[in-house]
Amino acid sequence: MRIPDRVITDSVKSNVNVNIARMMKIEQQISSGRRINAPSDDPAAAAAALRLRADISMSEQFTRNIDSAAARLGATDSALGSLTDLLQRARELTVQAGSAGISPAQLSAIGTELNQLLHHAVQVGNSSFGGQYLFSGTKTTTPAFLATGDVPATVTYQGNTSAILQDVGDNAQVQMNVTGDQGLLAAMNALIQIRDALNAGDRTTAIQSGLTALDGAMDAVLQQRGSLGARINRLESLGVRIEDERINLHGLKGSLEDVDMADTIVRLNSARNVYEAALGAAAQVIQKSLVQFLR
Amino acid sequence: MGLSIGLDTAISGLRAMQLAIDTAAHNVANADTQGYSRQEVVFRAIPPVQDRNSAPNAPLRMLGMGVDSGRIRRLRDTLLDVQYRDAHRIHEQYHAEATALGQAEVILNEPSDQGLQQLMAGFFNTFRDLTSRPESIAARAAAVEQGATLAASFNRAGQMLVSQRSDLDASIEVKVTEINKLAGELAELNKQIRMASVSGVSANDLMDRRDVVLDELAGLAGVTVQNGADDTVDVYLGARALVSGTTVDALAAVPDPLNANLRQVVWASDSAASGITSGEIAGILKSRDVHVTGLLNALDELAQAIIAGVNAHHQNGTGLDGTTGLDFFTGTGALDVAVNQTLRDEPGKLGIADAIDEPGNANTARLIAGVQNELLLGGGTTTVEDFYRATVATLGVNSQQAMLQRDNQDLLARHIDTARQSVMGVSLDEEMTNLMKGQHAYQAVAKVISTVDEILDTLINRTA
Incomplete structure (x- = not known):
């Protein structure tokens, strides 16, 4: 086969271009740190990477939601905790009011303290967290309880x-x-009932039905705290699981999208060697011509 | 025989060698000319004359009269030309497609943190954020703005695809002009070649130029070539002649009312469809009408699904002030989707509660976030994100295929061109050898002349 000069130069040019293109592709991967820079680099992996991105983004959102729910539930629990303490104190006072030999002055003092505990309970019931009233249901911008006056006759939800x-x-x-x-x-109604009975001097009612109502309310609060604790625990374990999953998702996404640096740098070196060899060979081939040997 | 015949014979050799040296010079000068075929002088012995020895009854004999160097031929394998043009037109077609698809990939910019995938996920997530603090105007404003960002990204991608489509459309006009120019040049070349052919002159260099034009026409529109009378060629697009002898039937790019007034390629004389099915123009048309338009339609479908899906829930939702029945998104597709301006002005009206006067109620926000998982597309089989991922994957596969085909055809075309060049290309080594051969032969013939001269001198001046 005849090999005219043009065939040699054309083939050198096209091969050198192929080598440069290969080096550029690898260089682009290294400098961007990414194996897939366009879907056509690996369409299946690109689609899978998009799916993983969506999953990761969703998982991060669930972590945020878990964190905010846990914080809110925690604030609710500590509010109910202080309510429990307060009701405990109210119970002690009521029992004390029932004991023999208690003076009217002492009784009146107990009544006053119960009224203060009532105010305190309303305050706890109107706790807010990040601008949201915790106990108002979805009417989060309205205080949960309304108690008017120094000695409120009723409390409205x-x-x-x-x-x-x-x-x-x-x-x-x-x-x-x-x-x-x-x-x-x-609980608030129980406090009102006991306070009003004591103020009216009716110790029997205060102690008998008041105490029953108070105990019932305390049980209800404790039950709610138990349920809160269970929910917080569930959120914690869910949070841990989601984060574990997310580590896996990140790993998968990395293996699809990211460049294996060591491997890629080795490939770059090998591509550069091939390129240099091609240039060297071209220099050898193009130089030689009969023209140089004549005369 | 007379001695002068010896001189005539020698002079024919001098002329022949002069021509061989000239031809070598022409070859060397054109060693790097595109489409040049090396030329060669066709030597042929001049028919001999009958000669009789002066002796009586001597037999007749044939006496050589030297060399005839009338014709210079070009060395070219026309079968390889046909094969080359076949590979070249397919290469040009995929080259156009691969370029357009590569641009579309840049427009979608996936996978990345700025792509639509990430923005869609982010949009739905802000509605999940709202469940933690639905009464917060700031959180509501964030959700509204995230929606606006998503809408703007749809607008931007749509607009860029539209402008890519109009760029492709404009390039069709340019390519048609190019075809008409080449067709005109071809007709002119046909004319000159016919004149040369009729007067018996070989038009090697004109034919080389014509083959370059034919290569280019094949690359642009996948034309077929047929030989006509007097060394002319006819060029066909489908069954209709673009160039017939010296006549050109020109093409034109005119708006097609059936295809959004994008240009179509027709015959200028009667507006019939040109029937271009391969070559660069076919690649551009396919990129414009299938790839880019398909992508635009997919984005439109996606945007419509999101608009409808989100609005369906949002209309049932209630804002902080009791407003209900508002659309979240306005617009009809990727190009004009936007967030309802009322919501941007007053994020409090964002309908994320399913009951009136419950600022802490975000049940509708949860439903809107759930649009992410609703099977809104593909006749109720696909979520918006899966649909988008499939669109991106299809684009990737198309682009990869086009690049692969382009590179394969490029390799094939190069391979055929190498074979072609091995016949028609100029080898400097060869020409140097020819030059030396011509030079030596010239010297030898000159020696013959001086020998005859000496003989004549002896005969005329020394014989007396």
């Missing part, structure tokens, strides 16, 4: 009974509120 649900996983929700119409309102 201003919230509703709606649950606030938070999505914390695929098809997993958690209720992140406790409504005040349950244990809290009962």
Whole structure:
């Protein structure tokens, strides 16, 4: 076969271009740190990487949701904790009021303290967290309880009974509120009942039915705290699981999208060697011609 | 025989060698000319004359009269030309497609943190964020702005695809002009070649130029070539002649009312469809009408699904002030989707509660976030994100295929061109050898002349 000069130069040019293109591709991968810079680099892997990105983004959102639900449930629990302490004190006072030989002055003092505990309970019931009233149901901008005057005759619940649900996983929700119409309102009414009975000098009613109501309210509050604790535990374990999953997802995404540096640098070196060899060979071949040997 | 015949014979040799040296010079000068075929003088012995010895009854004999160097031929394998053009037109077609698809990939910019995938996920996530603090105007504003960002990204991608489509459309006009120019040049070359052919002159260099034009026409529109009378060629697009002898039937790019007034290629004389099915123009048309338009349609479908899906829930939702029945997104597709301006002005009206007067209620926000997992597309089989991923994967596969085909055809075309060049290319080594051969032969013939001269001198001046 004849090999005209043009064939040699054309082949040198096209081969050198192929080598440069290969080096550029590898260089692009190294400098971007990414194996897939366009879907056509690996369409299947690109689609899988997009899916992983969506999954990771969703998983990060669920972690945020879990964190905010856990924080809110924690604040609710500590509010109910101080309510429990307060009711405990009210119970002690009521029992003390029932003991023999208690003076009217002491009784009146107990009545006053119970009234203060009532104010305190209303305050706890109106706790807010990040601008949201915790016990108002979904009427989170309205204080849960309304008590008017220094010695409020009644306490009104201003919230509703709606649950606030938070999505914390695929098809997993958690209720992140406790409504005040349950244990809290009962506790306040019990305090009012005992206070009013003592103020009216009716120790028997105060101690008998008042104490029963108070115990019932305390049980309800404790039950709510138990349920809160269970929910917080569930969120914690869910959070750990989601984060573990996310580490796996990141790993998978990395293996699809990211460059294996060691491997890629070796490939770059080998591509550069081939390129240099091609240039060297071209220099050898193009130089030689009969022209140089004539005369 | 007379001695002068010896001189005539020698002079024919001098002329022949002069021509061989000239031809070598022409070859060397054109060693790097595109499409040049090396040329060669066809030597042929001049028919002999009958000669009789002066002796009586001597037999007749044939006496050589020297060399005829009338014709210079070009060395070219026309079968390889046909094969080359076949590979070249397919290469040009995929080259156009691969370029357009590569641009579309840049427009979508996936996989990346700025792509639509990430923005869609981010949009739905802000509605999940809202469940933690639905009464917060700041959180509502964040959700509205995330929606606006998503809408703007749809607008941007759509607009860039539209402008890519109009760029492709404009390039068709340019390519058609190019074809008409080449067709005109071809007709002119046919004319000159015919004149040369009729007067018996070989038009090697004109034919080389014509083959370059034919290569280019094949690359642009996948034309077929047929030989006509007097060394002319006819060029066909489908069954209709683009160039017939010295006549050109020109093409034109005119708006097609059936295809959004994008240009179509027709015959200028009667507006019939040109029937271009391969070559660069076919690649551009396919990129414009299939790849880019397909992508635009997919984005439109996606945007419509999101608009409808989100609005369906949002209309049932209630804002902080009790407003209900509002659309979240306005617009009809990727190009004009936007967030309802009322919501941007007053994020409090964002309808994320499923009951009136419950600021802590975010049940509708949860439903809107759930649009992410609703089977809204593909006749109720696909989520918006899966649909988008499939679109990106299809684009990737198309682009990869086009690049692969382009590179394969490039390799094939180069391979055929190498074979072609091995016949028609100029080898300097060879020409140097020819030059030396010509030089030596010239010297030898000159020696013959001086020998005859000496003989004549002896005969005329020394014989007396």
